[in-house]
Amino acid sequence: MTDNAPAPSTTPTPTATPTPAPLTLLGTGAMGTALARAWLAAGHPLTVWNRTPARAEPLAAEGATVAASAADAVAANQLVVVCLLDDASVGEALDGADLSGRDLVNLTTGTAAQGRSRAAWAEARGARFLDAGIMAVPPMIGDAASGAYVFYSGSPELFEEHGETLAVPAGTRYVGADPGFAALHDVALLSAMNGMFAGVLHAFALIRREDIAPTDFAPLLVSWLGAMAPAAHQAAEQLASGDYGKDVVSNLAMQVAGNATLLATAEEQGVSAELLTPYTTLMERWLAAGHGDEDTTGMVELLDLRNR
Numbered sequence: 001m002t003d004n005a006p007a008p009s010t011t012p013t014p015t016a017t018p019t020p021a022p023l024t025l026l027g028t029g030a031m032g033t034a035l036a037r038a039w040l041a042a043g044h045p046l047t048v049w050n051r052t053p054a055r056a057e058p059l060a061a062e063g064a065t066v067a068a069s070a071a072d073a074v075a076a077n078q079l080v081v082v083c084l085l086d087d088a089s090v091g092e093a094l095d096g097a098d099l100s101g102r103d104l105v106n107l108t109t110g111t112a113a114q115g116r117s118r119a120a121w122a123e124a125r126g127a128r129f130l131d132a133g134i135m136a137v138p139p140m141i142g143d144a145a146s147g148a149y150v151f152y153s154g155s156p157e158l159f160e161e162h163g164e165t166l167a168v169p170a171g172t173r174y175v176g177a178d179p180g181f182a183a184l185h186d187v188a189l190l191s192a193m194n195g196m197f198a199g200v201l202h203a204f205a206l207i208r209r210e211d212i213a214p215t216d217f218a219p220l221l222v223s224w225l226g227a228m229a230p231a232a233h234q235a236a237e238q239l240a241s242g243d244y245g246k247d248v249v250s251n252l253a254m255q256v257a258g259n260a261t262l263l264a265t266a267e268e269q270g271v272s273a274e275l276l277t278p279y280t281t282l283m284e285r286w287l288a289a290g291h292g293d294e295d296t297t298g299m300v301e302l303l304d305l306r307n308r
């Protein structure tokens with residue numbers, strides 16, 4: 001090559017865009033409809049079924065094929081996604097369907113035990129199975145910027161083969177071959193969220209009858225909760241090491257003393273402490289057991305029913 005010869009092209013060889021894979025969706029409730037719209041918008045041929053046909057009809061106008069029965073919908077495609085009310089409705093809907101050779105992905109919220117038994121049920125009928133837990137509400141589905149994602153667990157081969165299709169409505173997080181793990185991750189996060197909302201409600205109740213605008217107070221709540229949330233990393237370190245006294249920042253004895261102020265303030269403000277007392281009572285029990293110089297993390301021992 002001479003000095004003035006053209007430089008070799010660095011343009012990457014164009015790769016063919018994969019054709020969006022066809023799939024079936026059972027359940028076009030609020031969440032199912034959002035999922036369906038995301039797949040349709042991305043060009044996936046979609047067959048839908050819903051127990052109440054009128055709820056699936058609007059999707060026909062948007063390009064979906066509406067199947068007359070769940071069995072027909074399952075027969076239409078190898079990948080079958082289910083998003084129904086609960087585990088019992090999944091069993092009912094799929095009762096007469098031939099699942100052999102199908103890849104069944106269950107986006108219905110359930111418990112870990114339900115995920116495991118549904119996996120065994122599906123595998124006994126010749127299907128591969130993934131259970132899932134959706135960390136989003138319908139308006140977040142199909143919006144890549146929303147932070148929506150779905151936990152998946154179960155068949156790694158199924159996840160590998162259909163990962164791109166599953167990633168269309170929301171991000172994907174595969175959390176292991178145990179089909180119970182997706183539900184467990186989902187429910188653990190939802191349980192933490194409930195605790196947070198209980199605290200938020202109590203805080204609003206405290207200020208409610210004062211001259212403090214809730215709209216002025218809300219940003220303070222959000223930034224305080226955001227500042228405190230990383231303490232979960234510290235708790236995780238302590239759980240991993242089994243040393244609940246490791247790097248303690250705010251020890252239990254001090255926190256229990258502070259609880260008296262929280263409870264007295266609730267009384268002063270005429271607010272029931274019923275959302276606070278389950279937690280403060282647990283703290284007092286752990287303090288009485290001699291853990292005043294530790295963090296609160298060790299209280300998991302009190303929650304563990306196998307310790308009783």
Ligand code: NDP
Nearest residue numbers: 027028029030031032051052084085089093108109134137
């Ligand atoms: P909806 O109540 O809007 O829809 C429920 C769906 O289940 C409908 O398609 C309904 O059919 C169907 N269904 C209920 N019982 C049966 C049954 N016995 N046999 C067949 N189909 C049945 O709920 P969503 O769509 O909002 O929720 C679906 C799943 O998604 C749930 O497991 C939910 O926990 C989960 N999820 C929902 C979120 C949300 O914010 N909406 C957030 C995260 C997860 P029909 O129309 O005939 O009643």
